[in-house]
Amino acid sequence: MSVIKGIKGVKDLLPEETPRWRFIEESARRWATRYGFHEIRIPIFEVTTLFARSIGASTDIVEKEMYTFQDRDGTSLTLRPEGTAGTVRAYVEHNRAAIPVPQKYFYTGPMFRHERPQAGRLRQFHQFGVESYGMADPRADVEVIALLWRILHDLGLPSLTLEINNLGQAADREAYRPILVEYLKEHNAGLCGNCKHRIMANPLRVLDCKVPECRSITEPAPRLSESLSETARSYFAQVLAGLDLIKIPYSLNHRLVRGLDYYNLTTFEVTATNLGAQNAVGAGGRYDGLVETLGGTSTPAVGFAVGLERIAMLLPDSQKSLSPHDKIIYVAGFGTQGSVAGVTALEELRLSGISAVSDFRSTTLKAHLRQADRLSCHFTLILGDDEVTKGVALLRNMESKSQYDVLLSSLSHQIQPLLLPS
């Protein structure tokens, strides 16, 4: 019999790691709530066309990274590669635009992309994201960026950089595209093979190339910012002013081009050193056209998503185990009568709200005490045949080693006060 193993790029989160995941998730929830966002829970799979339409048919995600399968009736379904598409779908489907207050949602959960795993990249990974609908106002952008920054900063993540760029409206990019293409064609010879292809396919991505030769070629290239309309420029200026106002530090990056088709105007990304090659912790932007693309009425929107695995990698040790664990009492029942009395003692303690554990493999007091020590229990309740005969149990303080009798008839009553925080 061969052992069945987990799927490549899909990881278990073992009990040792879940406390700090909870810490991250709870922190993100708390901040999002404080900023007026409400949780939405959307399905893990959707019809494939939802993602193809929203993310962009020619993006890498849609072209080669989706987990797609057929439903029994032949409908093509896909495990969600990101959360925005599903959230917009729900927004449109439930006609949330009709509700007369800003619709601000957050979500968290697993996402799926079929890529080769590497540091900070899995096939099932987890994101926390927010979406703010209905406000075509720079302050909405600032609010979302501020929330992103606060979540990450509050977790104590080291050396974060917030980069921001203005992608303009689609018309601005259309105007810029031929200008950039012309420049790139002149310098075609010096570009890497990838970028030579990108000139026609997606010229903006050449700006984002990591190859040093490409970077030095694109450094003096005409910039998108020069082709932007006055409204796009002024909008972006107001976003930056808003960030200045509430003291969110940022740096402008004219090369920041996001990989999803639906972004316009403001785009941003928070990167960290020490993450390996995948250094983006979180990213987002404005996507004013998406709701309409998915059949809703024209609705401006802005949002972001952060990668939980990447946050977990960056989280300092001092932040990892902040969950306050209650005091636990170990019940050492051994011998014929002691074993039986141990079972009832465990249940009685638990019913009265006390965390109680035991290791039923241990048959000797020595073995029990060793387990109590390993479980770092503050107290051990010793229950051997002698104690049962006397109608008592021995309560041992594991640190001071002092121990005394407690009556079995009023066990939890006597133990409860001992477990209160001293």
Added chain:
RNA sequence: GUGGGUGUAGCUCAGUUGGUUAGAGCGCCGGAUUGUGGAUCCGGAGGUCGCGGGUUCGAAACCCGUCAUCCACCCCA
């Protein structure tokens, strides 16, 4: 999809130009202490050397293939 690194005990890793019974540390179990944990000492259990083939008198080591994993490219959170 492409490239590179690594697969030996539960964990971290040694293992000489190919040579006899594959080791260490930590961990685990037991004893010293017949009902008292952590420290110490003593003892013990635990290995298809990733898998399959090949070369050889002989392979953990060399060759080929394969799988897993990690890292990087592409791209992204």
